[in-house]
Amino acid sequence: MIDRERLQTVQVRTPEGVMFAYRIASPALRLTALTIDLGAVSVAWSVLAVPVALLRIVSPDFAGWVAVVGYFVLSLGYDMASEWQWRGQTLGKRILCLRVVDARGLRLSFSQIALRNLLRFIDRLPLLYLVGGVAALVNRHGQRLGDLAAGTLVIWEPPEPAPDFRAWQAGKYNSLRAHAPVVARLRQATGPAEARAAWQALQRRDELEPAARVRLFAALAGHFRTLTPIPPEAAEGVSDEQFVRNVVEVLYLSRSST
Amino acid sequence: MIVDLQRFIAEERPKWERLDVVLRGLAGDPWRRLTLAEVRELELLYQRTSADLARLAALAAESDTRRYLESLVGRAHAEIHGGQSRRLRLQPWKWFTHTLPQTFRRRIRAFWFAGALTMAGVMFGGLAIAFDPAAKAVIMPFPHLQKSPAERVAEEEGAKRDRLSGHKASFSGQLMTHNTRVTLLAMALGLSWGVGTLVLMFYNGVILGAVAVDYVLGGQTVFLLGWLLPHGAVEIPAILVGGQAGFVLAGALLGRGENRRLAGRLRAVSPDVVTLCFGAGLMLVWAGFVEAFMSQYHEPVLPYAVKIAFGLVELAALGWIASCAGRGAATRKEAER
Numbered sequence: 001m002i003d004r005e006r007l008q009t010v011q012v013r014t015p016e017g018v019m020f021a022y023r024i025a026s027p028a029l030r031l032t033a034l035t036i037d038l039g040a041v042s043v044a045w046s047v048l049a050v051p052v053a054l055l056r057i058v059s060p061d062f063a064g065w066v067a068v069v070g071y072f073v074l075s076l077g078y079d080m081a082s083e084w085q086w087r088g089q090t091l092g093k094r095i096l097c098l099r100v101v102d103a104r105g106l107r108l109s110f111s112q113i114a115l116r117n118l119l120r121f122i123d124r125l126p127l128l129y130l131v132g133g134v135a136a137l138v139n140r141h142g143q144r145l146g147d148l149a150a151g152t153l154v155i156w157e158p159p160e161p162a163p164d165f166r167a168w169q170a171g172k173y174n175s176l177r178a179h180a181p182v183v184a185r186l187r188q189a190t191g192p193a194e195a196r197a198a199w200q201a202l203q204r205r206d207e208l209e210p211a212a213r214v215r216l217f218a219a220l221a222g223h224f225r226t227l228t229p230i231p232p233e234a235a236e237g238v239s240d241e242q243f244v245r246n247v248v249e250v251l252y253l254s255r256s257s258t
Numbered sequence: 259m260i261v262d263l264q265r266f267i268a269e270e271r272p273k274w275e276r277l278d279v280v281l282r283g284l285a286g287d288p289w290r291r292l293t294l295a296e297v298r299e300l301e302l303l304y305q306r307t308s309a310d311l312a313r314l315a316a317l318a319a320e321s322d323t324r325r326y327l328e329s330l331v332g333r334a335h336a337e338i339h340g341g342q343s344r345r346l347r348l349q350p351w352k353w354f355t356h357t358l359p360q361t362f363r364r365r366i367r368a369f370w371f372a373g374a375l376t377m378a379g380v381m382f383g384g385l386a387i388a389f390d391p392a393a394k395a396v397i398m399p400f401p402h403l404q405k406s407p408a409e410r411v412a413e414e415e416g417a418k419r420d421r422l423s424g425h426k427a428s429f430s431g432q433l434m435t436h437n438t439r440v441t442l443l444a445m446a447l448g449l450s451w452g453v454g455t456l457v458l459m460f461y462n463g464v465i466l467g468a469v470a471v472d473y474v475l476g477g478q479t480v481f482l483l484g485w486l487l488p489h490g491a492v493e494i495p496a497i498l499v500g501g502q503a504g505f506v507l508a509g510a511l512l513g514r515g516e517n518r519r520l521a522g523r524l525r526a527v528s529p530d531v532v533t534l535c536f537g538a539g540l541m542l543v544w545a546g547f548v549e550a551f552m553s554q555y556h557e558p559v560l561p562y563a564v565k566i567a568f569g570l571v572e573l574a575a576l577g578w579i580a581s582c583a584g585r586g587a588a589t590r591k592e593a594e595r
Contacts, residue, residue, distance in 0.1 A: 064428025
């Protein structure tokens with residue numbers, strides 16, 4: 001599991017000593033984004049084909065030149081222009097929350113964007129991105145040859161909503177709040193890993209099967225009950241899940257109110 | 259110890275949101291330059307958010323908040339520590355008269371290597387045709403080159419109508435795109451440790467040498483020069499520049515005499531490789547026009563002397579740009595340092 005995590009993320013340490021992680025985009029996501037981009041180029045070209053067709057009335061020869069050179073420039077320049085304009089994103093990447101980033105976490109330079117796209121000429125060989133696809137599968141950061149040469153990564157960057165705990169259990173009665181010594185003891189005895197496990201269980205409760213959920217919260221509640229004696233009035237009529245919720249709330253959220 | 263997330267987030271959230279707004283503003287406009295006050299604010303917000311992330315990482319924080327902060331810190335880090343590239347401005351004339359020739363000269367050894375390989379190919383192709391005329395069909399698999407040079411010259415000079423009439427422009431477009439593809443492939447094949455580029459350069463030379471010797475031995479040297487010089491004076495150097503870019507890439511891969519790591523070596527050469535590719539592309543656009551509108555016309559329509567003189571002027575101009583343009587600026591820059 002740890003190895004898998006390592007394969008899917010790249011850690012960057014800033015000069016300030018802070019670590020942050022990039023999540024590497026999977027080949028399937030990248031392939032889908034590429035397909036969307038190919039579609040976008042086709043659509044853009046079919047739109048541009050209308051004025052080219054009108055131009056053909058005036059000068060068929062010049063219209064032929066515009067068609068040949070225009071399609072070449074569009075297909076080659078689309079990725080470069082959109083990745084430069086949208087900070088490492090094309091339409092397909094934008095839709096799928098992918099982004100091209102510098103492997104060191106720095107801002108992409110134009111030469112990096114241009115080089116990774118110019119090297120599609122070799123990644124496409126012999127057909128259907130076989131060389132690039134194999135390179136991305138073999139490379140632990142999923143880099144095709146263009147990415148390797150340009151020092152770039154394609155990351156998965158789903159939107160991260162700003163955390164908001166204001167609505168979390170707002171206004172609900174917490175039977176533990178009335179027992180300050182119990183809260184203090186829980187705070188003292190609970191380790192970060194245990195607190196995080198309880199928090200995660202609550203965050204993911206809807207993803208669990210009902211039977212598994214009951215078992216999980218029973219185990220967690222049982223564990224917290226062993227840390228300190230719980231007065232009967234604080235536990236009476238409170239389900240295991242609610243008990244865990246109350247514990248997490250007093251641990252994380254409401255120090256001032258206890 | 260467990261941080262009081264509610265209070266922590268309530269206190270810090272406005273700063274995170276402000277940083278998010280600043281970063282979105284920057285993302286929306288790649289040309290935007292921040293004022294001093296904005297830079298100070300960005301740095302302050304970045305430092306604060308970094309500290310928050312470090313605090314959360316040390317404490318038992320839930321992963322959503324950490325991911326949110328990692329995303330903010332990652333984006334801000336790129337803005338603050340990658341400031342050099344923002345200075346990029348489109349200055350085509352300066353690029354053409356300074357950046358391109360300076361880059362070309364900086365990587366001149368790779369150009370000479372591409373040229374030497376092409377020359378080796380020229381000699382091989384020339385000798386093959388000279389000693390074995392039957393090799394023509396194998397070396398030059400193009401129908402219009404299969405007939406004898408004298409026949410072709412007679413045909414071209416005796417043509418009653420303009421066979422490119424009505425599609426000169428589209429023909430030039432096809433030449434431009436095809437040659438650009440070949441040149442970019444020559445560059446991209448540099449990633450095969452230069453082997454692919456080497457083969458491509460040699461093969462181009464073989465065809466060129468075979469055609470040249472075929473026409474020289476056929477007594478059509480003037481026609482050959484009039485036909486090839488106007489566009490070849492730019493097209494052949496452009497392909498060599500593509501090869502030069504490929505060998506620069508290959509040199510970074512091999513890393514001979516360098517103690518930097520592979521990623522660092524590639525990063526160091528990438529601006530030069532891109533500059534050379536764009537330079538080659540520009541040259542091929544010019545060559546495409548010349549080939550469609552001039553090279554395909556022979557005497558009596560266009561005197562060979564004019565075509566040859568045009569080619570020589572192009573060569574001289576190219577040689578001057580490659581060897582002299584931007585030199586004064588480079589010297590001044592050195593002196594300033």
